[in-house]
Amino acid sequence: MYRVDGDPHPTGEPASLRRRLGHWLRVDAAHLLWPSRCLACDAPGLDGLDLCAACVAALPWNRRACPRCALPLPAPDVCxxxxxxxxxxxxxxxxxxxxxxxxxxxxxxxxxxxxxxxxxxxxxxxxxxxxxxxxxxxxxxxxxxxxxxxxxxxxxxxxxxxxxxxxxxxxxxxxxxxxxxxxxxxxxxxxxxxxxxxxxxxxxxxxxxxxxxxxxxxxxxxxxxxxxxxxxxxxxxxxxxxxxxxxxxxxxxxxxxxx
Incomplete structure (x- = not known):
């Protein structure tokens, strides 16, 4: 498992990506024997997650949205x-x-x-x-x-x-x-x-x-x-x-x- 903090402005750089997502808590034996692959682009995946760093950085998080219907908005509010x-x-x-x-x-x-x-x-x-x-x-x-x-x-x-x-x-x-x-x-x-x-x-x-x-x-x-x-x-x-x-x-x- 990994943690996502509330940073709404990911840069996509590896160092900031690790700060934003947190450090991976564990790497199980299966990932050591069969390293994960990114399910979106087939690049090497991050430990504990079947996505690569670039695809994680590109994820379109819906951080500001209407609480009633989740419509993306410039600021959290009812649409x-x-x-x-x-x-x-x-x-x-x-x-x-x-x-x-x-x-x-x-x-x-x-x-x-x-x-x-x-x-x-x-x-x-x-x-x-x-x-x-x-x-x-x-x-x-x-x-x-x-x-x-x-x-x-x-x-x-x-x-x-x-x-x-x-x-x-x-x-x-x-x-x-x-x-x-x-x-x-x-x-x-x-x-x-x-x-x-x-x-x-x-x-x-x-x-x-x-x-x-x-x-x-x-x-x-x-x-x-x-x-x-x-x-x-x-x-x-x-x-x-x-x-x-x-x-x-x-x-x-x-x-x-x-x-």
């Missing part, structure tokens, strides 16, 4: 879109269903290479790396009662062979010593891929797509785990199902936010 949503909901006597979003990165290089390989092409080592990076940025956040991966519908799970959100959430739960509720939330309706739809169509596409198991106690505070957030329609639909089942606070932790 205009979320402010407008709050006004509209307040007129209806409602509040946002998703209580906050944390995204480790902006969706840009080298994440825009690693995430599609992990999500669509079975690159599970890339997923393990992304979970490791997500754990570093989420470690100082308020601890939820449980992590809940955003589930795939069983038909898509059969085609893909793995659930990318669950692959992110398992090592994340271990790293942060948090309970994992892998089957609390279920996707009960098959939907079209969100990437093919407009923002309005995305919202309609996932309405009623999720349900919470009634034979399990629901935690008071859960964090949804997923790979990428674009409009947030899927996360909001999942949060709606959780809130209706009795969850009091629902947040989301994602690897990357599309600006």
């Amino acid at each position: 205009g879109g979320c402010l407008r949503e709050e006004v509209v909901l307040a007129r209806r006597g409602r509040v946002p269903v998703l209580d906050g979003v944390h995204a480790s990165f902006v969706y840009a290089a080298p994440l825009d290479r690693l995430l599609p390989r992990f999500k669509f092409h079975g690159d599970l080592p890339a997923g393990a790396l992304l979970s490791q990076l997500l754990a570093e940025t989420a470690a100082t956040r308020p601890r939820p009662d449980a992590l809940v991966p955003l589930p795939l519908h069983r038909a898509r799970l059969r085609r893909r062979g793995y659930d990318q959100a669950l692959e992110l959430a398992r090592p994340l739960a271990r790293a942060l010593d948090l309970p994992l509720c892998g089957d609390l939330l279920q996707r009960v309706r098959a939907t079209a891929p969100q990437s093919e739809l407009s923002a309005g169509a995305r919202r309609r596409n996932v309405q009623g797509a999720f349900a919470v198991r009634t034979d399990r106690p629901v935690p008071a505070h859960v964090v949804l785990v997923d790979d990428v957030m674009t409009t947030g329609a899927t996360l909001r639909a999942a949060a709606t199902a959780l809130k209706r089942a009795g969850v009091q606070r629902v947040e989301a932790w994602v690897c990357a936010r599309v600006p």
Whole structure:
């Protein structure tokens, strides 16, 4: 494991890079026998991390963002879109269903290479790396009662062979010593891929797509785990199902936010 401090201006120089990330705490025998390779460019990796120094320096950290939707901003503040949503909901006597979003990165290089390989092409080592990076940025956040991966519908799970959100959430739960509720939330309706739809169509596409198991106690505070957030329609639909089942606070932790 390594530590990331709060320096928002990485220089990319090896010395400052080590100061920013901290010293590696240990090098296991496997890395001594098989040195790590950078999963983004195939250069020699750093000890304990499957990225090279140059790719680590290029990581697009999302350090200043809207706390409601993780939209990258010049300074941390609630974005205009979320402010407008709050006004509209307040007129209806409602509040946002998703209580906050944390995204480790902006969706840009080298994440825009690693995430599609992990999500669509079975690159599970890339997923393990992304979970490791997500754990570093989420470690100082308020601890939820449980992590809940955003589930795939069983038909898509059969085609893909793995659930990318669950692959992110398992090592994340271990790293942060948090309970994992892998089957609390279920996707009960098959939907079209969100990437093919407009923002309005995305919202309609996932309405009623999720349900919470009634034979399990629901935690008071859960964090949804997923790979990428674009409009947030899927996360909001999942949060709606959780809130209706009795969850009091629902947040989301994602690897990357599309600006």
